[in-house]
Amino acid sequence: MLKGINLVFGYGSAKLFAGINIEVLPGTFSVILGPNGAGKTTLLKILAGFLKPKNGTVEIKGKEILKLPAKARAKLLAYVPQEPETLRDYTVWDTVMMGRYPYQGVLGLETKADFKAVKKAIETVGLSGYEERTLLTLSGGERQRVYIARALAQEADYILLDEPTNHLDLFYQVKILSLLKNLAAQGIAVLAVLHDLNLASFFADKLYLFSEGKLITGEAKEVLTFENIYKAYSEPALVVNHPVLGIPQILPLIINKVNGGEKKVHIIGGGGMAGRIMLLERKLGAQISTGVLNKSDSDWQTAKALGAEIVEEEPFSPISLESYQRLLEVLQKADKVVVAPVPIGPGNLKNIEALLEVCPEKIYIVKPKEMDKRDYTGGRATFIVNSLLKAGAKEYPLA
Numbered sequence: 336m337l338k339g340i341n342l343v344f345g346y347g348s349a350k351l352f353a354g355i356n357i358e359v360l361p362g363t364f365s366v367i368l369g370p371n372g373a374g375k376t377t378l379l380k381i382l383a384g385f386l387k388p389k390n391g392t393v394e395i396k397g398k399e400i401l402k403l404p405a406k407a408r409a410k411l412l413a414y415v416p417q418e419p420e421t422l423r424d425y426t427v428w429d430t431v432m433m434g435r436y437p438y439q440g441v442l443g444l445e446t447k448a449d450f451k452a453v454k455k456a457i458e459t460v461g462l463s464g465y466e467e468r469t470l471l472t473l474s475g476g477e478r479q480r481v482y483i484a485r486a487l488a489q490e491a492d493y494i495l496l497d498e499p500t501n502h503l504d505l506f507y508q509v510k511i512l513s514l515l516k517n518l519a520a521q522g523i524a525v526l527a528v529l530h531d532l533n534l535a536s537f538f539a540d541k542l543y544l545f546s547e548g549k550l551i552t553g554e555a556k557e558v559l560t561f562e563n564i565y566k567a568y569s570e571p572a573l574v575v576n577h578p579v580l581g582i583p584q585i586l587p588l589i590i591n592k593v594n595g596g597e598k599k600v601h602i603i604g605g606g607g608m609a610g611r612i613m614l615l616e617r618k619l620g621a622q623i624s625t626g627v628l629n630k631s632d633s634d635w636q637t638a639k640a641l642g643a644e645i646v647e648e649e650p651f652s653p654i655s656l657e658s659y660q661r662l663l664e665v666l667q668k669a670d671k672v673v674v675a676p677v678p679i680g681p682g683n684l685k686n687i688e689a690l691l692e693v694c695p696e697k698i699y700i701v702k703p704k705e706m707d708k709r710d711y712t713g714g715r716a717t718f719i720v721n722s723l724l725k726a727g728a729k730e731y732p733l734a
């Protein structure tokens with residue numbers, strides 16, 4: 336196992352991170368995520384034994400990495416840097432052959448095993464036929480694959496890669512990540528720094544998300560939540576469970592903070608009728624709340640994904656007195672209340688009745704003229720909506 340124990344680091348007097356623990360296991364594809372400048376590359380260099388932590392230790396197979404001779408370390412661990420070293424115009428073959436140096440004697444004589452390993456590594460990254468091309472004649476993506484091939488030729492048990500999908504088109508990113516996943520399946524420990532949360536969610540067995548100088552650790556569905564992403568990046572994102580794959584997928588929300596920003600908008604929804612409105616209001620910069628909603632209703636799920644405040648009830652339960660009181664409190668705090676085109680029946684009538692306690696000027700109703708078509712309360716809901724319109728509520732402009 337490759338283990339970082341209680342790692343502390345900072346450049347100069349500034350502290351970058353403290354108390355970091357990380358365990359990279361054979362047979363596992365692990366990914367480090369986090370915002371620019373969080374310390375991902377720094378941590379990777381410490382784990383590779385290229386940087387000394389200010390405190391804490393790194394152990395590889397029970398030995399302190401900084402105490403291992405360079406060749407012994409290179410047989411155990413291969414490192415693919417983000418910006419490969421200053422380019423010298425070596426051929427692809429010679430560059431990949433450099434990965435074999437821990438196996439060569441002082442004379443650097445190449446053996447059959449070296450030849451075989453280099454050929455296989457070049458094939459694996461899809462660069463057969465490029466052996467005699469020189470690095471400067473390659474595209475950024477092709478060069479990236481050469482450096483991955485060099486790490487593969489090293490035949491190490493641990494491979495650490497810093498943004499290995501940089502420069503690659505989407506499909507090559509997926510090919511390289513599949514390749515790394517396959518290596519892990521063969522028993523290698525792979526640890527990569529990535530920026531793409533969705534690809535990490537799809538491929539990684541274990542995630543390490545940098546957040547305020549610490550790591551949030553776990554599987555994708557534990558780590559990639561709205562709250563964790565917001566904490567780490569200070570930006571909101573829509574986090575939804577992929578309907579087929581069952582993994583979190585993330586869509587950053589570009590919030591328009593120009594329009595007054597951070598207004599509080601409460602949305603009366605249910606049955607998926609409010610999803611679009613919640614997303615729209617959130618994008619316009621509002622802090623949103625919703626309810627009363629039954630847990631697991633599709634609007635409840637959207638609200639969760641958006642990090643909204645939710646007044647909630649158990650599935651299939653009617654609105655209790657307690658929830659009604661909570662709803663009134665939230666409605667009082669709201670700058671604006673939007674009523675989605677939800678069918679109203681006895682189970683959710685209280686959501687409409689509560690509007691009678693709200694200043695009508697701040698109420699916006701979607702398609703109020705069609706209220707009677709979605710009214711299953713014998714006309715009570717329509718009566719309330721019409722009264723609100725008379726008192727100053729407006730139509731919400733939703734096409």
Ligand SMILES: Nc1ncnc2c1ncn2[C@@H]1O[C@H](COP(=O)(O)OP(=O)(O)OP(=O)(O)O)[C@@H](O)[C@H]1O
Pocket residue numbers: 346351369370371372373374375376377378
């Ligand atoms: N040699 C150095 N001397 C001083 N500061 C450094 C040095 N290397 C990195 N830093 C600083 O340390 C912080 C962390 O850098 P690091 O490269 O580890 O971040 P990162 O998470 O990999 O970022 P990115 O996503 O942008 O690649 C940054 O603020 C960076 O400017």
